[in-house]
Amino acid sequence: MKLTPEEEDMLSGKRGKAAEKAMDLLVRYANALGAERFVETYNVAGVPGTSNPWLKHQFEADGGDYRAVFCRFDLDSDEVFDLPKMTGNSCHLQGGMDPELWREQGFSDALHDNFVSDEKNVTALDIRNLKTCTPYIAGNEPKFGEHCAWMESSAVVYCNSVLGSRTNTEGRESTSAAMITHRIPDWGLHTDANRRGHHHIKVDVPVDSIFEWGMLGYFIGEIVQETIPVIEGDLKNADLTRHKHFGAAAASSGGVEMYHMVGITPEAPTAEKAFGGLTPLSHIYYGPEERRKTYENLNIRGKSRDVDFVMLGCPHAALEQIEEVARLLVGRKIHENTALWMFTSRFVKLQADARGFTDIIQGAGGMLMTDTCSAISQIIPPDTKVVALDSAKQTHYLPAFMGVEAWYGTTTDCINAAVSGKWEGELS
Numbered sequence: 001m002k003l004t005p006e007e008e009d010m011l012s013g014k015r016g017k018a019a020e021k022a023m024d025l026l027v028r029y030a031n032a033l034g035a036e037r038f039v040e041t042y043n044v045a046g047v048p049g050t051s052n053p054w055l056k057h058q059f060e061a062d063g064g065d066y067r068a069v070f071c072r073f074d075l076d077s078d079e080v081f082d083l084p085k086m087t088g089n090s091c092h093l094q095g096g097m098d099p100e101l102w103r104e105q106g107f108s109d110a111l112h113d114n115f116v117s118d119e120k121n122v123t124a125l126d127i128r129n130l131k132t133c134t135p136y137i138a139g140n141e142p143k144f145g146e147h148c149a150w151m152e153s154s155a156v157v158y159c160n161s162v163l164g165s166r167t168n169t170e171g172r173e174s175t176s177a178a179m180i181t182h183r184i185p186d187w188g189l190h191t192d193a194n195r196r197g198h199h200h201i202k203v204d205v206p207v208d209s210i211f212e213w214g215m216l217g218y219f220i221g222e223i224v225q226e227t228i229p230v231i232e233g234d235l236k237n238a239d240l241t242r243h244k245h246f247g248a249a250a251a252s253s254g255g256v257e258m259y260h261m262v263g264i265t266p267e268a269p270t271a272e273k274a275f276g277g278l279t280p281l282s283h284i285y286y287g288p289e290e291r292r293k294t295y296e297n298l299n300i301r302g303k304s305r306d307v308d309f310v311m312l313g314c315p316h317a318a319l320e321q322i323e324e325v326a327r328l329l330v331g332r333k334i335h336e337n338t339a340l341w342m343f344t345s346r347f348v349k350l351q352a353d354a355r356g357f358t359d360i361i362q363g364a365g366g367m368l369m370t371d372t373c374s375a376i377s378q379i380i381p382p383d384t385k386v387v388a389l390d391s392a393k394q395t396h397y398l399p400a401f402m403g404v405e406a407w408y409g410t411t412t413d414c415i416n417a418a419v420s421g422k423w424e425g426e427l428s
């Protein structure tokens with residue numbers, strides 16, 4: 001590895017113990033990847049130092065606190081030391097519980113105390129507690145071409161594809177180290193050569209709603225896995241929310257970290273530009289038959305039509321999605337046997353509160369929650385057997401994590417199920 005004088009200083013300990021240990025971890029990481037240098041990054045999104053009591057217990061001999069977890073677990077250090085204030089744009093992604101509705105989610109006082117304590121420590125280090133998987137709608141929107149170090153697959157694919165910023169799917173360790181050093185290996189999607197498209201996708205049915213965008217993403221991810229698709233065709237209303245659902249789905253059925261949409265995403269003004277001289281590995285077609293099969297595939301775990309739980313907001317809902325749900329609920333009540341939880345970020349919830357959407361959802365018997373989701377927290381209402389979802393990503397994960405049946409449909413299908421207690425969604 002070629003290190004700059006500043007990086008050498010960090011590694012030798014001249015810039016303090018935290019920089020030394022963080023740089024040591026990053027050099028080991030870069031060597032394992034085969035990277036020859038670092039890029040500078042001032043935009044880092046991770047889960048620095050946050051842990052449950054079980055993990056703290058593993059480091060009891062080192063104090064069993066936030067500091068011990070950050071040093072020993074995040075930085076893989078053999079010593080525990082004071083942590084510096086983080087500079088640049090360092091933010092905390094989603095967490096494990098809602099700061100106000102944690103009792104309703106079923107958490108104990110002890111777990112909540114641990115949550116409050118970690119939050120205080122994160123804030124004391126000047127890390128922004130955004131607590132969301134959608135930092136790009138909660139105040140952290142990196143610039144085109146900016147090098148970032150982000151965790152969270154749905155945020156990574158959005159960062160690369162829609163914003164044209166550059167990040168690989170980082171881990172807790174590399175992001176915590178990058179917050180201290182402002183370095184990340186120059187590898188993968190940080191380089192021009194690795195941002196070129198691999199497969200050509202022709203979309204031959206109208207893809208307009210988030211339901212359709214989610215299905216298309218799920219279809220493409222399953223086929224291209226970790227490579228970069230270049231998509232052309234009948235894509236409509238390409239807004240933040242649709243990209244959010246498309247990318248999250250493609251990153252869960254496959255491992256898509258970047259996609260190009262010709263004439264839509266910033267690095268794909270033309271198909272030629274998106275492929276950057278590479279010959280497409282394959283040409284893939286998405287028509288009515290592929291759409292129908294994807295819908296059936298997503299609904300393969302739906303058996304009983306009696307819905308116990310409707311979960312919305314994966315990835316965390318944008319304000320217009322909360323507005324849509326509030327509008328659908330006006331004058332209606334959630335069924336007595338069904339629960340409705342919708343997840344968003346703290347930033348967006350403040351706006352939903354101000355616009356009266358939270359009151360409408362609560363008045364109907366639902367809850368608007370922040371910070372987490374059912375897949376991350378592994379919390380669902382007691383005795384849930386059947387879930388309704390409008391997110392292909394959540395439909396992919398929740399049945400596997402929680403052993404529940406799941407239906408995938410439109411947001412309207414889901415709200416209708418919340419009100420009637422019955423799943424009546426079908427493909428039109």
Ligand code: F3S
Pocket residue numbers: 094133154248313314315316343372373374375376393394
């Ligand atoms: Fe976010 Fe949870 Fe989905 S963290 S992307 S809402 S799985």
